[in-house]
Amino acid sequence: MSSKSIYDENGFRPSINMSLTRIAELIDAEIVGDGNVLITGISGIKEAQKGDITFVANPKYVSLISTTHASAIITSRDVEKAEKPIIRTDDPSIAFSKLVSIFSPDEKKVAPGVHPTAVIGKDVILGKNISIQPYVVISDGVVIGDNTVLHASVYVGHHSRIGSNCLIHPHVTIRERVTIKNRIIIHSGTVIGSDGFGYATVKDVHYKISQIGTVYIDDDVEIGANVTIDRARFGRTHIKRGTKIDNLVQIAHNVEIGENSIIVAQSGISGSTLIGKGVILAGQSGVVGHISIGDNARVAAQAGVTKSVPSGEVVSGYPARPHGTAKRINACVQKLPDFYKCVKSLQEKVKKLEEELKSLQVKAS
Numbered sequence: 001m002s003s004k005s006i007y008d009e010n011g012f013r014p015s016i017n018m019s020l021t022r023i024a025e026l027i028d029a030e031i032v033g034d035g036n037v038l039i040t041g042i043s044g045i046k047e048a049q050k051g052d053i054t055f056v057a058n059p060k061y062v063s064l065i066s067t068t069h070a071s072a073i074i075t076s077r078d079v080e081k082a083e084k085p086i087i088r089t090d091d092p093s094i095a096f097s098k099l100v101s102i103f104s105p106d107e108k109k110v111a112p113g114v115h116p117t118a119v120i121g122k123d124v125i126l127g128k129n130i131s132i133q134p135y136v137v138i139s140d141g142v143v144i145g146d147n148t149v150l151h152a153s154v155y156v157g158h159h160s161r162i163g164s165n166c167l168i169h170p171h172v173t174i175r176e177r178v179t180i181k182n183r184i185i186i187h188s189g190t191v192i193g194s195d196g197f198g199y200a201t202v203k204d205v206h207y208k209i210s211q212i213g214t215v216y217i218d219d220d221v222e223i224g225a226n227v228t229i230d231r232a233r234f235g236r237t238h239i240k241r242g243t244k245i246d247n248l249v250q251i252a253h254n255v256e257i258g259e260n261s262i263i264v265a266q267s268g269i270s271g272s273t274l275i276g277k278g279v280i281l282a283g284q285s286g287v288v289g290h291i292s293i294g295d296n297a298r299v300a301a302q303a304g305v306t307k308s309v310p311s312g313e314v315v316s317g318y319p320a321r322p323h324g325t326a327k328r329i330n331a332c333v334q335k336l337p338d339f340y341k342c343v344k345s346l347q348e349k350v351k352k353l354e355e356e357l358k359s360l361q362v363k364a365s
Helices: 020-026 059-066 092-103 323-334 336-364
Strands: 015-019 030-032 038-042 052-055 072-076 086-089 191-194 199-202 205-208 214-217 228-230 236-239 314-316
Touching (some): 020 030, 020 038, 020 092, 059 072, 072 092, 086 092, 314 323, 323 336
Parallel strands (some): 072 086, 214 236
Antiparallel strands (some): 015 038, 030 086
16 A cells, blocks of 8 residues: 655645555455445545545435536435545544555654754653754653654643543643643644633732642643643642544633543633533533533533533524523524514504594693
8 A cells, every 4th residue: 555645736635546445355344336436636626636535424415426527426425425436434533534545645744863953951750752943942840652753842841741542733731740642742832831811819919819720631632732721729620531622712711621522713711611521611601600500511602601510412603592592682682673663663652542542632721
């Protein structure tokens, strides 16, 4: 099996040379159609050319199967047949990702070793096969596990601990006494362990409150670019196993986020809030402090959560309400111009009736 990289204005296009039958074997899928079709490339469904294999995961894009130039398509098992050969699988997106990973070079892999420009403090413990890239700064007492990569200009504060098989991208700041477990990915510009936003106001003067806690991040978490996770005032800010955090997210002091949650871009979580497991906070959602969001709850984009949300609830709007209620309120809001016209018309009619009644009363007297 061989592969080569082709870079152009459309990015990277894996190049392969394999029958559809062999590809189906690699991703454990079922072929409908000619298994002898030769596949020479992998591409998105709109960009695909003859010889490419592509995929359809979202049912609303199934119609593109008939218009794509691809020679074969990976689909869900709901698709029974098509004009072109298809490969049916339980999860087309995961199957396609597996195929891409097989034929794409691992560009994130870097050689182990410590670059001569890196600054290593006292009593630092480094595991096996670690890669420390140019201008990394590792402060005193830091422990880093096996196979972890710190890219250029990463800063690690004193007595922090980073586990095994982590990937820390350039310009990440990990402050002092932070714990990052295993298989963590942190993207560029993120700051972990910055001071929580805590002040006491006396006679209109804001006095800083010391933030002496820490941040603790469990296994298999991925954190996007330019995320800020504040250290706790006391105790710890805790991101639990498997959670995925998008770019530009703010997580305040003493927040706890449960396992396998998803926090989407530009969301903000105020201090001491408890987020359950499997929760989704959609883009630009905001959560006030000292409340809880139950397991598997969903917070819609741009929702403002001002009180606790029960497990399994879907909320939207501002202030956030159960989604069905929020939709009805929004429907009423859209009709406000018509309501205004109706009320104004009624006011004019009432005024006219009052004048007529007054006129009759005067005549009667």
